[in-house]
Amino acid sequence: MTFAVDVRDLTRAFGDFVAVDRVSFEVPEGEIFGFLGPNGAGKTTTIKMLTGLLAPTSGEGRVAGFDIRAQAEAIKQRIGYMSQLFSLYGDLTVEENIAFFAGLYGVAGPRLAERRDWALEMSGLGDYRRRLTGQLPLGFKQRLALGCAVLHQPPILFLDEPTSGVDPISRRNFWDLIYRFADGGTTVFVSTHYMEEAEYCHRLALMNRGRLIALDRPAALRARLTEPILEIATDHGPATAQALQGAPGVIEAAMFGRAVHVVVEHAASAAQALPAWLSARGLPSRGVTPVRPSLEDVFVSLVRLEGGVVAG
Secondary structure: OOEEEEEEEEEEEEOOEEEEEEEEEEEEOOOEEEEEOOOOOOHHHHHHHHOOOOOOOEEEEEEOOEEOOOOHHHHHOOEEEEOOOOOOOOOOEHHHHHHHHHHHOOOOHHHHHHHHHHHHHHHOOHHHOOOEHHHOOHHHHHHHHHHHHOOOOOOEEEEEOOOOOOOHHHHHHHHHHHHHHHHOOOEEEEEEOOHHHHOOOOEEEEEEOOEEEEEEOHHHHHHHOOOOEEEEEEOOHHHHHHHHOOOOOEEEEEEEOOEEEEEEOOHHHHHHHHHHHHHOOOOOEEEEEEEOOOHHHHHHHHHHHOOOOOOO
C-alpha cells in the first residue's frame, strides 16, 4: 500500500509545553482521513508540520513521498492547504483571488483559464467573479477557498477545520465536494471538532492533549464503547449532566444536544433509578431512553480515560 502521509513519533514542543506528543499514523492514498479533537488537542500544530509550515522538534514523516524536514518546499508544491480562516484576501475580487493563488502554484497560460473557470463553477461564483471577496457570505468564501487550494490539482488536500462557523447546509454541501475529490483519487486530510462530520471520514484519528488516543474506522470506534448508554430528556441539561456525575451506577454523563447521554453500568436499573435521583435534586426529567453510542459518546469516554480536555 502506498501512503500519502506517513509519520513516526512526530513531536512538537514550545518550550516546556508539548503540543504534539510522539504521534504516529499512516494515510493511504485516496482516503478521507479525519483528525478529531477539541480545541488545543494538537490538530493544527500537526497539520502545520505535515504541510511544511512548522519544523518538528523530533520524529519523522513523509508527505507525498517527501521528507517533512528536508523537503518542505517540495511538499508545498504537491499539496493543497485550506485553513479555518480560508486564507483569502477580502479586498480582492473573486477572480483576483483565483489569479493570485494560481500564481503561487505556478498555474499559468491556457491551464489558468481552464482552472479559473472550473473554480468559479465549482464554487457557484460565476455570477460573482468581480465581487469583492470580503462581501461574500461565509459559505461562498468557504467554497472559493477550497477552489483556490486545489487550482494546481494536488494529490493531497489538507483542510484545517474548514467548516468552522459555517451553517449546517453549507457544511453538508462542502462535504459533497470533499467526496468528489476523494472519488477522483485525491487524499483528503481534514481536521474537525464537529462530531457529525467525523462520520463522513473513512478513518478517524482522535487526539487529546497532543496525543493520539484512538485511530480506526467510525464504526469500529463506536463498537469500542460496550457499556450501555441512556439518553435523558430534560429542560435542565447542564445541571442534569453535572448532578449525574456522582450518581450510583453512572460512569459518565455529558450533554448531547439538548439531552444528556449517560454511560451506565446496568441499563435497566439505571433507567429506573436515575429519574428519582434527579427529581430529588429538583431536576425533573421527561424520559429515559436506551440509545446506541455515537462518536461523541466514544470521544467523551476516551478523553475521560486520558485525563480530560485541556482547561482554558
